[in-house]
Structures are given as structure tokens and as C-alpha cells.
Amino acid sequence: xxxxxxxxxxxxxxxxxxxxxxxxxxxxxxxxxxxxxxxxxxxxxxxxxxxxxxxxxxxxxxxxxxxxxxxxxxxxxxxxxxxxxxxxxxxxxxxxxxxxxxxxxxxxxxxxxxxxxxxxxxxxxxxxxxxxxxxxxxxxxxxxxxxxxxxxxxxxxxxxxxxxxxxxxxxxxxxxxxxxxxxxxxxxxxxxxxxxxxxxxxxxxxxxxxxxxxxxxxxxxxxxxxxxxxxxxxxxxxxxxxxxxxxxxx
Numbered sequence: 001x002x003x004x005x006x007x008x009x010x011x012x013x014x015x016x017x018x019x020x021x022x023x024x025x026x027x028x029x030x031x032x033x034x035x036x037x038x039x040x041x042x043x044x045x046x047x048x049x050x051x052x053x054x055x056x057x058x059x060x061x062x063x064x065x066x067x068x069x070x071x072x073x074x075x076x077x078x079x080x081x082x083x084x085x086x087x088x089x090x091x092x093x094x095x096x097x098x099x100x101x102x103x104x105x106x107x108x109x110x111x112x113x114x115x116x117x118x119x120x121x122x123x124x125x126x127x128x129x130x131x132x133x134x135x136x137x138x139x140x141x142x143x144x145x146x147x148x149x150x151x152x153x154x155x156x157x158x159x160x161x162x163x164x165x166x167x168x169x170x171x172x173x174x175x176x177x178x179x180x181x182x183x184x185x186x187x188x189x190x191x192x193x194x195x196x197x198x199x200x201x202x203x204x205x206x207x208x209x210x211x212x213x214x215x216x217x218x219x220x221x222x223x224x225x226x227x228x229x230x231x232x233x234x235x236x237x238x239x240x241x242x243x244x245x246x247x248x249x250x
Contacts (some may be wrong), residue, residue, distance in 0.1 A: 001236040015082075017050040020187050020192070020197075021173035024055050027183060029055060032065045035223030039070060045078030050123055052084040054093075055187045062097060066120075075119050082121045082151065088191030091135040092129040097122045098140065098149055107145075114146035125153025172197040175219070182218060206226050 002011025018038055020241070026034035035051060043048035055063040066083060075083050083101060085093040098117065107115040124136065137147055164170050173185045174197065184199035200215035205225045216223075231239045 017047045018052050020052055020055055024187050025173055025176055031055055033043045034067055035065050039073050043077030043079040045068045047079040050082035050084055052086055054189045057190045058085050058146050062100040082123050084123045086126045087189040087195050090124050091139055094122055094124050094136045095139050098145055099110055110146055115144050116146045117149050121149055123151040128152050174199050174203050
């Protein structure tokens with residue numbers, strides 16, 4: 001729309017940004033390695049990259065992984081690391097992240113007298129609407145931090161209140177093969193236990209009139225009693241239903 005109707009050359013742009021599965025597929029014990037990989041892949045001088053950091057324990061991720069283990073590497077990269085707290089109460093999570101990062105990376109004071117984080121920033125994408133944006137910015141102002149420390153994801157709530165969290169539903173990577181060995185993949189944020197994702201090779205069956213999810217710990221299974229059909233496998237689209245067909249199912 002920006003290009004077609006407002007003569008914009010580049011109406012918007014993005015930055016390299018981790019998603020939960022790109023972190024959790026490393027396994028909980030290798031969380032810091034997933035973060036290190038982001039720094040080494042995208043931490044270029046003058047660059048900006050974002051890393052979701054709440055897959056397991058946001059406080060530990062900031063205070064230990066980002067604040068100690070990787071701090072020197074982040075600082076020496078010349079890039080800006082944008083830490084993404086995602087689950088939990090948005091104003092509280094942004095406040096926690098900003099204060100924790102300030103303690104580890106320090107701040108400078110801008111021309112208006114507000115503190116600006118060195119080397120790092122924060123982005124909050126989950127639970128964003130007009131009210132939470134106001135709360136987050138008010139918290140920052142009261143505590144002497146500049147608004148430039150935080151960015152906001154668009155958030156479905158800025159458009160309407162019917163989104164994936166209405167049904168607490170999302171697709172996540174749940175299993176993989178790493179180094180030739182099976183590995184269950186999941187997120188389990190301590191700030192929001194309801195967001196724990198299922199791990200394993202998942203299937204859907206009917207038991208006693210109810211739809212039930214089965215979890216397998218191997219890819220070598222024929223899924224007995226499965227209600228699912230294979231639509232996409234190994235890069236090949238096996239089923240292509242038109243919009244009229246999809247609508248007719250409703």
C-alpha cells in the first residue's frame with residue numbers, strides 16, 4: 001500500500017530476528033549457544049538484530065547469558081542487540097528487561113536527561129495494545145529511562161481482539177533430528193506456564209468421542225488411527241485445496 005498509493009520506494013524494512021523455534025531447537029542446555037550463534041551471524045558493526053529470550057527463563061537469559069557469558073562479544077560486535085521478552089505481563093516484563101540490561105551494559109544520558117541503554121535495546125511484541133504501550137512508556141518515564149530503549153511489535157490487539165491467543169493456539173516446531181539423534185523441541189517460559197508448547201512427533205486421534213493429541217518420541221511410526229492427512233512433506237506440497245474448497249468445509 002505504501003508503494004502503490006504513497007509513492008514510497010521502501011515503505012518498511014526488517015532486521016534479523018530470532019523466533020522461538022530457532023532458539024528452542026538447540027535444546028534448553030544449549031540456549032546460550034543459540035544466542036551466541038545469533039551474535040556471530042548477525043552482530044555486524046552498525047547492524048541491529050533481535051533475539052527472543054523468554055523460551056525458558058527470561059531473568060536467567062538476561063542476567064547470565066546476555067549479561068555475563070556473551071556481554072563482551074555483544075559489545076565488541078559493534079551491533080545493537082534487541083532483547084525480546086515475550087510472555088508475562090508486558091509492562092512488568094519490559095521494566096524487568098530494561099533494568100536488568102542497564103545493570104549489565106550500563107547507560108548514557110541523552111539531551112533530555114533520560115537514560116539510554118548501551119549496546120542493547122528491548123522489543124515487546126506480545127500483548128501490545130494502546131493501553132499496554134501507555135503503561136510501558138509511563139513506567140520508563142517515571143524511572144528515568146528514554147522511550148528509545150524500547151520498540152513494540154504490531155500486536156493483533158492494535159487491529160482487533162480476535163487473534164491466536166483467543167484460543168491459545170500457535171504452530172511451533174516440536175521435534176527434530178540433530179546430529180543424527182531425535183530431539184524434542186519445546187518452549188516453557190517460567191513467566192507464563194500456559195505457553196508451554198508440546199514436544200514430540202504429534203498426531204491427532206479420536207478416543208471415546210474426543211479428539212486427543214498423541215506424542216511420539218520417534219519419526220519411525222505409521223500413526224495408527226490418525227485423523228490427519230499429509231499436506232506438506234520434505235519441501236513437496238502434496239495437497240492443494242482452493243479457497244472455495246476450504247470455505248465449503250465451514
